[in-house]
Amino acid sequence: MTSPATEAVHPATGHPATGLKVLAAMSGGVDSAVAAARAAEAGHEVTGVHLALSENPSSYRTGARGCCTLEDARDARRAADVIGIPFYVWDMAERFAADVVDDFVAEYARGNTPNPCLRCNEKIKFAAVLDRAVALGFDAVCTGHHASIDRSAGAPRLVRSVDQGKDQSYVLAVLTPAQLSRAMFPLGDSTKDQVRAEAARRGLAVADKPDSHDVCFIADGDTRAFLRRKLGSAPGPIVDHDGHEIGRHDGSYGFTVGQRRGLRIDTPASDGKPRYVLDIEPVSGTVRVGPAAALDVTEITAARPVWTGCEPLTGPIEALVQLRAHGETFPATCEPDGDDIRIRLHAPARGVARGQAAVLYDGPVVLGSGTIASTGRVTEPALTGE
Amino acid sequence: MANLESRSGGGLPAGPARLAGPARLAGPARLADAALPGDSPAFDGQETALAARVLRRAGDGSQVYLDHAASTPMLPEAFDAMVAELVHTGNPSSLHNAGRRARRVIEESREQIAQAYGARPSEVIFTSGGTEADNLAIKGLFWSRRGAAGPRAAGPRAAGPRAAGPRAAGPRAAGPRAAGPRAAGAGSASKPRNRILATATEHHAVLDCVRWLGEHEDAEVEWLGVDTDGLLSPAMLSEAIERDPDGVALVSVMWANNEVGTIQPIAGLAAVAAQYGIPFHSDAVQAAGQLPVSLAESGATALTITGHKIGGPVGAGALLLARGQDPVPVLHGGGQERDVRSGTLDTAAIAGFAVAVEWAARNQAEHAARIGKLRDGLIDVVRAVVPDAILNGPEPGPSRLASNAHFSFPGCEGDALLMLLDAKGIACSTGSACTAGVAQPSHVLLAMGADRARAKSSLRFSLGHTNTQDDIDALGEVIGEVVERARRAGR
Numbered sequence: 001m002t003s004p005a006t007e008a009v010h011p012a013t014g015h016p017a018t019g020l021k022v023l024a025a026m027s028g029g030v031d032s033a034v035a036a037a038r039a040a041e042a043g044h045e046v047t048g049v050h051l052a053l054s055e056n057p058s059s060y061r062t063g064a065r066g067c068c069t070l071e072d073a074r075d076a077r078r079a080a081d082v083i084g085i086p087f088y089v090w091d092m093a094e095r096f097a098a099d100v101v102d103d104f105v106a107e108y109a110r111g112n113t114p115n116p117c118l119r120c121n122e123k124i125k126f127a128a129v130l131d132r133a134v135a136l137g138f139d140a141v142c143t144g145h146h147a148s149i150d151r152s153a154g155a156p157r158l159v160r161s162v163d164q165g166k167d168q169s170y171v172l173a174v175l176t177p178a179q180l181s182r183a184m185f186p187l188g189d190s191t192k193d194q195v196r197a198e199a200a201r202r203g204l205a206v207a208d209k210p211d212s213h214d215v216c217f218i219a220d221g222d223t224r225a226f227l228r229r230k231l232g233s234a235p236g237p238i239v240d241h242d243g244h245e246i247g248r249h250d251g252s253y254g255f256t257v258g259q260r261r262g263l264r265i266d267t268p269a270s271d272g273k274p275r276y277v278l279d280i281e282p283v284s285g286t287v288r289v290g291p292a293a294a295l296d297v298t299e300i301t302a303a304r305p306v307w308t309g310c311e312p313l314t315g316p317i318e319a320l321v322q323l324r325a326h327g328e329t330f331p332a333t334c335e336p337d338g339d340d341i342r343i344r345l346h347a348p349a350r351g352v353a354r355g356q357a358a359v360l361y362d363g364p365v366v367l368g369s370g371t372i373a374s375t376g377r378v379t380e381p382a383l384t385g386e
Numbered sequence: 387m388a389n390l391e392s393r394s395g396g397g398l399p400a401g402p403a404r405l406a407g408p409a410r411l412a413g414p415a416r417l418a419d420a421a422l423p424g425d426s427p428a429f430d431g432q433e434t435a436l437a438a439r440v441l442r443r444a445g446d447g448s449q450v451y452l453d454h455a456a457s458t459p460m461l462p463e464a465f466d467a468m469v470a471e472l473v474h475t476g477n478p479s480s481l482h483n484a485g486r487r488a489r490r491v492i493e494e495s496r497e498q499i500a501q502a503y504g505a506r507p508s509e510v511i512f513t514s515g516g517t518e519a520d521n522l523a524i525k526g527l528f529w530s531r532r533g534a535a536g537p538r539a540a541g542p543r544a545a546g547p548r549a550a551g552p553r554a555a556g557p558r559a560a561g562p563r564a565a566g567p568r569a570a571g572a573g574s575a576s577k578p579r580n581r582i583l584a585t586a587t588e589h590h591a592v593l594d595c596v597r598w599l600g601e602h603e604d605a606e607v608e609w610l611g612v613d614t615d616g617l618l619s620p621a622m623l624s625e626a627i628e629r630d631p632d633g634v635a636l637v638s639v640m641w642a643n644n645e646v647g648t649i650q651p652i653a654g655l656a657a658v659a660a661q662y663g664i665p666f667h668s669d670a671v672q673a674a675g676q677l678p679v680s681l682a683e684s685g686a687t688a689l690t691i692t693g694h695k696i697g698g699p700v701g702a703g704a705l706l707l708a709r710g711q712d713p714v715p716v717l718h719g720g721g722q723e724r725d726v727r728s729g730t731l732d733t734a735a736i737a738g739f740a741v742a743v744e745w746a747a748r749n750q751a752e753h754a755a756r757i758g759k760l761r762d763g764l765i766d767v768v769r770a771v772v773p774d775a776i777l778n779g780p781e782p783g784p785s786r787l788a789s790n791a792h793f794s795f796p797g798c799e800g801d802a803l804l805m806l807l808d809a810k811g812i813a814c815s816t817g818s819a820c821t822a823g824v825a826q827p828s829h830v831l832l833a834m835g836a837d838r839a840r841a842k843s844s845l846r847f848s849l850g851h852t853n854t855q856d857d858i859d860a861l862g863e864v865i866g867e868v869v870e871r872a873r874r875a876g877r
Contacts, residue, residue: 047805047809086805086808086809088801088805090801091801131875132802132875135871135874135875135876136802136805136806136871136872136874136875137806137871
């Protein structure tokens with residue numbers, strides 16, 4: 001692993017460099033503050049920018065706080081002061097509403113389970129912001145993501161953070177080679193604890209600031225209530241594996257494949273075992289539930305693939321596949337299927353939701369990713385067995 | 387400091403406890419000469435060096451400071467006066483010697499400010515600045531006029547004291563305001579007087595007060611439209627009032643616009659309001675220092691002024707409020723200012739404010755001519771380098787503040803231009819600041835008929851006492867490439 005100070009590579013030359021004009025996206029959290037500080041210390045000309053993503057930012061942090069309160073903007077500004085870099089606020093609220101929030105709602109309405117952080121990286125931080133930055137004369141966009149970029153082999157490759165628990169390569173795997181070439185992630189060789197300790201050493205007041213959780217634009221953390229406000233009530237049946245109605249719900253968008261809690265079914269399952277959401281059929285609003293074993297998936301089709309760690313697939317390869325943020329990885333055989341990727345898991349995975357990303361790894365290196373479009377199993381498991 | 391010595395004295399009779407008239411307030415050395423107990427000549431000798439640094443550091447961090455409408459560097463004289471006061475203790479409301487000393491500074495400052503702006507000393511109500519003065523005028527006058535029966539506002543209280551004052555022959559007292567045809571006995575005592583008329587281009591300090599009254603206090607808000615230059619005509623005001631003259635609580639029209647520099651015909655507008663006996667408030671924060679601003683001659687009921695736009699400190703401002711007006715207080719407490727505004731007065735800031743006011747009044751014409759010439763050069767160079775730049779607001783002339791140049795750069799975003807210029811050491815503004823630092827499209831430009839794109843592509847350059855031709859040249863050297871780059875980012 002290269003040190004953060006030399007990780008930067010001039011996009012035009014591909015060589016390590018200092019003195020780049022770097023735009024540091026600063027959320028007001030500890031990670032982006034330390035990332036900006038490291039980039040500045042490495043000899044880059046860093047400008048801090050806080051992205052205003054909410055059209056009506058709340059003034060103070062709430063329980064499951066997001067990253068766009070006025071207090072966060074102030075924290076970012078104070079970090080920039082301490083680092084000694086210029087600081088601005090960029091208004092990305094309109095783009096964020098259209099590309100992330102509306103997409104999030106539309107995906108749930110389609111029965112999918114989107115990952116808004118991933119979408120924000122793809123459409124906002126490394127698209128709208130990056131494009132504007134480059135046009136304004138910046139060479140790269142720096143963020144506090146826990147991941148690394150390996151530029152030793154020419155084309156930049158995305159690599160997991162040394163901090164397995166905090167690794168964010170999953171939500172960055174949608175970036176194209178062009179986007180990755182302009183990205184700078186100075187934190188990949190450090191654990192979160194190290195980052196916090198460094199923030200304290202640097203006198204950054206955000207050193208002890210709690211991590212952000214959940215979806216940043218849902219301040220109270222209640223995704224289902226948020227979706228109900230956006231999509232209204234859409235009652236439908238909850239059916240068992242055989243199609244018998246065993247309950248009702250007021251919106252199929254409130255469910256995620258693999259979900260167990262909050263089903264509110266009165267009749268217990270015949271086998272007395274817990275039931276899980278197996279599938280969501282958005283047109284009829286049908287939510288199908290069943291035993292845990294029925295969640296097992298062995299085949300996945302991932303659409304719109306992006307390749308950064310290898311050439312686009314021409315034949316089958318063996319890879320490790322991650323199917324949700326902070327999820328485990330599964331050995332699989334992956335091969336091209338038209339424009340899609342067909343992924344055959346060597347052992348079943350449970351609770352695989354459409355709309356999430358399937359990210360292919362070779363060890364710590366991201367090979368590519370695609371959006372999960374459909375799932376299946378090669379053999380139907382016994383319905384009663386666990 | 388020589389110019390301070392030459393300032394005309396007058397006013398207070400010299401007494402044993404008083405400082406010599408002409409030199410009062412002039413600096414610590416002179417205050418120390420008065421040998422009041424507790425005085426200290428602490429800053430003697432250091433003041434000039436400190437004051438010089440104020441000027442050198444004008445626009446801290448930026449080599450070229452073109453944002454004087456946001457805040458202008460303190461004048462060395464104002465700085466000296468303020469620092470000199472900071473070494474003293476004493477609440478101006480206290481009865482002992484130290485309190486009296488502070489009180490005296492306040493009252494002398496009040497007299498200076500009154501004299502500069504055509505008001506009586508009792509018509510100067512010190513506030514923490516422009517925003518507070520606007521709040522007091524708008525909310526205070528609305529509350530006092532709402533529900534009050536017609537005759538009250540136009541009765542003896544309103545007309546009497548002014549007519550009896552030393553300027554009885556001035557236009558205010560002689561004007562129709564004191565005895566307007568509709569003022570007395572309009573016969574609408576049962577009807578609420580809750581209309582507020584204000585221009586759509588007001589500063590947020592007025593705009594948001596008016597909005598708030600509309601949303602929370604049942605005010606009937608009417609925004610007065612402006613033409614493409616941002617001007618409101620007396621005829622338009624008259625027409626708006628005529629729809630229900632007895633229902634109007636107050637009219638507020640800013641003297642000069644903070645974004646595009648449009649100068650309203652204040653005397654004409656105030657005269658219209660006076661015909662109906664309606665209080666007329668004007669936010670003169672930007673006008674003061676560049677135009678001859680006078681409460682008496684304008685015919686306005688209330689004027690807002692503030693220190694830090696004219697070379698005084700931030701944190702001191704005033705509402706110039708005609709006698710006979712009885713606004714409901716916004717800040718309740720000790721009633722220090724005419725029982726209308728409470729809070730311990732900031733003696734040091736007010737001393738600095740008064741010196742800046744005096745400087746501004748004395749140098750107004752020359753100052754306006756000098757920065758007007760620089761501004762014309764700025765407009766010329768921008769137009770030469772960026773031919774499609776649109777100058778917002780009136781062409782340079784009597785309807786535009788001498789300090790102001792405001793452009794839209796088609797295809798650019800204002801905040802991108804600002805950032806690129808900032809990186810080159812040039813400070814300017816996109817117009818109005820906002821809570822999170824996010825620039826909203828200017829309500830001023832929208833009111834003038836600009837579309838959102840033009841509003842978001844705008845940039846304000848505002849000149850002040852520290853600018854020279856070098857600053858204009860520096861802008862001229864970079865504005866072309868900056869606009870070109872911002873255009874690439876805007877696509």
